Amino acid sequence: MKKTPRKQLSMSKREALYGYLFISPWLIGFILFTIGPMLASLYFSFTDYNVVDSPTWVGLANYSKIFSGVPEAIRTLSSEPLGDPLFWKSLQVTLYFAMLALPLGLIVSFFLALLLNQKIPGVNLWRTVYFLPSVIAGVAVTILWVRIFSPRVGILNPILEKFGIQGPGWLSSPDWAVPALVIMSLWGIGGGMIIYLAGLQGVPTDLYDASKVDGANLVQRFRFVTLPMMTPVIFYELVLSLIATFQYFTEAYVASGGTGGPVRSTLFYNLYLYQNAFKYFDMGYASTMAWILFVIVLLLTLLVFRSSEYWVHYEGQLRGRG
Amino acid sequence: MKRLILILNLVLIATMVIGACSKPTTEVGSPEAPAPTEAVATEEPAATEAPATGKVKVTIFVGMGTGTDPDQIDAQMVLQDKFNSTHDNIEVEFLIVPHEEAGTRFLAMVSGGTAPELVGPNGVETSATYFDVWADITPYIEAENFDTSDFYGPAVELNTYPDKNTGLPLGLYPSFIFYNKDLFDAAGLPYPTHDFNDKTWNMDKLREYAMLLTLDENYNNATSPDFDPTKIVQWGYDDSWEGMRGALGMWGAENIGRPTISDYKTAVANSPEWVYGLNWISNGIWNDHFIQDAAAQADRDAIANDPFGFGAIAMFYSYTWFFAEGLVELPFEYDIAPFPYNQKGERISRIDADNFTISAGSANQDAAWEVMKWLTDPEQIIDVCLIYGCVPARKSVADEFRTVLEERWPGLDYDVVFNSIDYLDNPNHESYIPDWSRIEEALNNSLSLIYTGENKDAQNVLDQVNTEIQTILDEYWAGQ
């Protein structure tokens, strides 16, 4: 009699123990490699630190510089009163890019995965073709596309001209630089496509068979079998794409020669951060920017996580998790 | 099985801990190898450990400027061997880092306590941006009464600041106009004069020539009423590789290429001369069309390494460092001419200058000084300068170097090269100002307003950036 209650306790305790045991590699690595530098950078955000000399404590000075003048700026609709207009400019550029690239990337790669999931002749070859661009080193890709986007000697505008469209200056034009980068990023969606493919492969065939027996047509099979079973993967892609898009850096850096030009139209948040850290020797300010971005992305991600209860369906979900 | 995997992880952690106590090796598989000397990292970098040969190690960090080409890497290895085989007490190692990441790596090394002893070749820009990191070599010069008279005076001045001398001059890069003879021939124009005293060769004349050398696809030049600015195939003049400070220094403002006055506290980016100059450029792009706009530049950069090799720009304003990378198998005839006189009747011909600098936090600064002297010694300086493409800063080797130049790049008027040195810009367009990079970014952003056509009003553009610069300066001084 006494044994049963003890067994009850030890089972859930044992489960908890196993849980922690299995995640211990990450936990240990986190403590060893990650948390130190993260806390260090948090500390730097409250300092004036030029990397060469030791940091000097300045409290909230960096943060107040960023947020000063915001109410007046909103009121007068001008950037004059802002403590750091470039901070807000870089945020705006990043949001503009995200609004374009995020939905497009998610939808196109999902659609592509659907197509490539078909049993058509040579499907392996097709998949490799679409996968190809995502394999090429990012720097080479950017150099290639800078050439492609050249207003008159690239290949894009001459092709557009054949359709009667006057192509813009793309990367050399302030208005079209970000859309150009969006197009370039779409070229490499083969990467995301693989994740969706793996997800589609994981949908059990008997579900489709059962639905066909029930008389479901193509669209219905998609809506009621494919889509729900894919939501865990879609969730993954959404969260990671969100995080990655806000940290977009390398391509903008190479394409603009590190300047964020023309006329700061490609001054992404991370690029401005990088400039502060390594060009202006203002690591303190860069750390401040990093942690503000952290908070923004964290809030957005939490939003997605919260919403996942409503639309993400796990076949193997545990109830009542700790 | 689970035990196996957990044990594996534990073994790895143990390995890591043990590895932390051992000397770094390049072999992944042996982190437990016991260290020959005590090497748990302290503030003293490994350079002070005496390797088997007992030499003091000097690291030369290359990558901030030129020196990272595969050919240059090989040549620097040869130089390294030459030094090491002739010196018993010092060992030199070139650490060549790809240019894009050189700055980051340098900072990482400095903050990690392993600052490289020597850094270079540094342009004035690099010296200025990392100004606080360099050691002052004045004590070394004074201690041994080092004779700097053989160096060109202006070159030494470029390195001399109120609180420090950043390094011995290595090389100079005077500037002049590269012109495409074939294009001049096709237009039926005489070549620009090589006579330094001919005052009719001024910016107005340059403009006149440039317009005649700017052609649309029907071969109409820019002075013709039939000229079609949407179909330009050839341009008369280019200075697009230069930032705002360089582009406007030539117009004779009181502070030449520096956007502040000498107290470093007041911004003067909108001086009348700078406005005049920027207007000249803006007109050149948008009214007279002899300068490429941003879109045309993008086209050009896609297919050519440089504006001159592009073949469709008649006059290109650049420096001697352009010889090494730009004058390679060009399919047309070319020569160089002095930069014209400006609207005030003065000639200001920009200069770039290279030196090596010593990191103030490095371990073996005395040895670094020895290496610095060796590199700039008359015996080595020509070889070193040939690697990096600069004119040696020593007057005594000028003739010998000229012979080498004539061999390497025949057919150029080398009087132009050596005479241009006298007209260098001081304050230099890359000289030190507080928060150098931030101000540079603001200025170049403004320049891109002109080149993209977002704002063609020079006065307006310069007024705005002047306010920006003043804010940056005020913040800088408030934090001091």
Add this chain to the structure above:
Amino acid sequence: MASITSPINNKSRKPGDPNIFQKLAYGIKGQELLIKLVTTFILAVGAVLILTPFVFMISTSLKDQSQLRSDPLSIIPRRPTTVEVNGKQEPLYKVNLDGEVNQMALIKKIPGKKGQFVDPANPGQIYELLITDQKPIYHVEIHWENFKKALTSVPFDRYFINTMLVVTLSMLGMLTSCTLVAYGFSRFRAPGLNILFLVMIATIMLPSQVRLIPVYVMFQKIGWVDTLLPLIIPAFFANPYDVFLLRQFFMTIPLELDDAAKIDGANPLQTLMYVVLPQARPAIVAVAIFHFLFAWNDFYEPLIFLHSRENWTLAVGLQTFDALYSVNTHLIMAASLVMIIPPVLLFFFSQRIFTQGVVFTGIKG
């Protein structure tokens, strides 16, 4: 493989069955064929879009600097044919002269869009003609040696070994640790586990630039700088991206088999290895491919941590061509093309695992 169509099967056709046209028009099989055709068509159009820059890349890699400058858009690398006239090489044109087409050399450009043309055999006779009316002659000139040059001007063989070391060892570490950690996050209830999961995801929200210096200093202090260790060892401690993905996949696998295994007396590790992992194979493969790609192309961290050039990886070596004053586009393209071969091969041959779908029987009910 799981798909939304099934293969067409003609073997069981009987009299009275609809014929092929009727099938196309009405039947389920017809619908499936239509889907396949439309799919193939869309893919083909997309493939053209995807491959065009790629073709451009190949074409660029086979040109030399002067070809890039003078003839950027031609797909096939070519060069203007020249002929020697009076001791100089002059470009050859197909010239229209009095109705006859001859080959002549252009020796000088003169004002008025004209040029002086001569017959190389008879250089004394100069014809002044409009340049725009004549056609330049090209010959194909492909620079295969760009590839050799790109691969030999830096010690790519050494870099290849370094890269393979880093990639394979880190992949080993990643696969081991990430499956364990993902299993922990997906199959167990424990207080605080959900929060830790969020913390793990949060670690990638901080831009890595600001951690660079502290991380460098840390590795400096333990003596790992200028070794391959900073690139390999952290992989053994899992990373958020792969853990997150595997966790998502594990959570799509129903618990019934787990429970069955538990009843049979299996411990959690055995359940992981014999029940969960076999079902998650596509995800494991995807994660492995991704990691390979990432480690293969990663240059930022290796650049900071690797001191001596002998320790460089391929991606870092590629950077050498992007020097301050001379961007050797043709060499960058050539080197990049060679670098994509291993990942592409890996992907192509790993597709077998992608196509072996998951077949369940007898789970429900």
